[in-house]
Amino acid sequence: xxxxxxxxxxxxxxxxxxxxxxxxxxxxxxxxxxxxxxxxxxxxxxxxxxxxxxxxxxxxxxxxxxxxxxxxxxxxxxxxxxxxxxxxxxxxxxxxxxxxxxxxxxxxxxxxxxxxxxxxxxxxxxxxxxxxxxxxxxxxxxxxxxxxxxxxxxxxxxxxxxxxxxxxxxxxxxxxxxxxxxxxxxxxxxxxxxxxxxxxxxxxxxxxxxxxxxxxxx
Amino acid sequence: xxxxxxxxxxxxxxxxxxxxxxxxxxxxxxxxxxxxxxxxxxxxxxxxxxxxxxxxxxxxxxxxxxxxxxxxxxxxxxxxxxxxxxxxxxxxxxxxxxxxxxxxxxxxxxxxxxxxxxxxxxxxxxxxxxxxxxxxxxxxxxxxxxxxxxxxxxx
Numbered sequence: 001x002x003x004x005x006x007x008x009x010x011x012x013x014x015x016x017x018x019x020x021x022x023x024x025x026x027x028x029x030x031x032x033x034x035x036x037x038x039x040x041x042x043x044x045x046x047x048x049x050x051x052x053x054x055x056x057x058x059x060x061x062x063x064x065x066x067x068x069x070x071x072x073x074x075x076x077x078x079x080x081x082x083x084x085x086x087x088x089x090x091x092x093x094x095x096x097x098x099x100x101x102x103x104x105x106x107x108x109x110x111x112x113x114x115x116x117x118x119x120x121x122x123x124x125x126x127x128x129x130x131x132x133x134x135x136x137x138x139x140x141x142x143x144x145x146x147x148x149x150x151x152x153x154x155x156x157x158x159x160x161x162x163x164x165x166x167x168x169x170x171x172x173x174x175x176x177x178x179x180x181x182x183x184x185x186x187x188x189x190x191x192x193x194x195x196x197x198x199x200x201x202x203x204x205x206x207x208x209x210x211x212x213x214x215x216x217x218x
Numbered sequence: 219x220x221x222x223x224x225x226x227x228x229x230x231x232x233x234x235x236x237x238x239x240x241x242x243x244x245x246x247x248x249x250x251x252x253x254x255x256x257x258x259x260x261x262x263x264x265x266x267x268x269x270x271x272x273x274x275x276x277x278x279x280x281x282x283x284x285x286x287x288x289x290x291x292x293x294x295x296x297x298x299x300x301x302x303x304x305x306x307x308x309x310x311x312x313x314x315x316x317x318x319x320x321x322x323x324x325x326x327x328x329x330x331x332x333x334x335x336x337x338x339x340x341x342x343x344x345x346x347x348x349x350x351x352x353x354x355x356x357x358x359x360x361x362x363x364x365x366x367x368x369x370x371x372x373x
Contacts, residue, residue, distance in 0.1 A: 074363075098353060104360045107364060121237055146262050147265055148265035162258065167254060182237050
């Protein structure tokens with residue numbers, strides 16, 4: 001597996017029974033990137049949105065509710081941990097599970113915003129994320145049925161995983177990683193408590209990068 | 219002509235920029251991929267040598283969950299990396315004394331897998347692929363956390 005061009009050299013291997021996580025040069029880069037953003041989520045203070053009243057000197061500062069902040073921070077850290085799992089997983093089904101967990105925590109981050117418009121966007125994203133799990137686990141199941149195993153170590157470089165399973169996996173990750181579209185549209189980035197929303201972008205980016213690596217490897 | 223194309227394009231981009239419609243876009247993609255998947259079914263072949271194979275013994279008292287083995291002996295269980303699971307085979311064979319008594323005296327223990335503690339522990343769920351089970355429960359608890367947060371929020 002580590003002689004394939006995309007992976008780079010083998011750095012570290014972490015065994016959980018049949019699920020053997022691997023840290024190649026590629027996945028370690030993603031892992032460190034996610035770690036950096038978890039640290040940012042832990043130490044960052046939320047942004048306070050300001051509205052300037054046109055034509056006067058008055059400025060409104062929106063306060064961030066302490067309870068919402070705490071929940072959003074918790075969900076952002078959980079999302080970061082799920083991303084760590086997804087980028088280092090050495091097993092197709094385990095990767096699918098971590099990706100589904102990222103989808104759920106993304107909904108949680110957005111759910112901490114007290115705004116009807118934003119919650120509506122979160123609801124829409126929730127529908128997509130739930131539908132996407134069908135394809136995600138369908139892809140893993142198809143791979144298991146046709147190859148007899150799920151370990152990326154065993155499947156690497158053989159090209160045994162059928163195209164249908166790869167398409168399902170990519171579409172599933174697309175659905176889970178669709179959250180930034182909703183964020184851009186619903187302008188959640190400007191909503192109070194902004195730094196935690198960054199984690200949604202980071203996790204979506206990283207699972208896309210990881211699924212590309214998996215598709216090229218198996 | 220160009221103006222008409224431009225108008226159509228504007229209507230389309232207007233429609234796409236409404237986030238409520240993204241579900242429809244994803245649904246269309248999903249239908250496309252699912253159709254491709256259905257068309258590719260004849261090309262898929264079932265791999266005979268399955269790592270997580272399952273056999274059902276209909277006459278066993280642990281019927282659908284019987285994976286073989288008697289307590290404190292090693293059952294025949296396949297693992298991808300046996301070196302990583304030194305206790306493979308012991309987990310699925312183990313029954314608590316109560317379950318062992320029930321299994322020997324009634325033919326219906328397999329139907330009560332959740333009704334008594336320490337019944338049949340699945341090798342795949344709790345030993346060789348234990349990390350999957352951990353992540354599954356994390357998903358469940360995260361969903362509960364979100365639901366309870368939304369329910370208890372004052373507004």
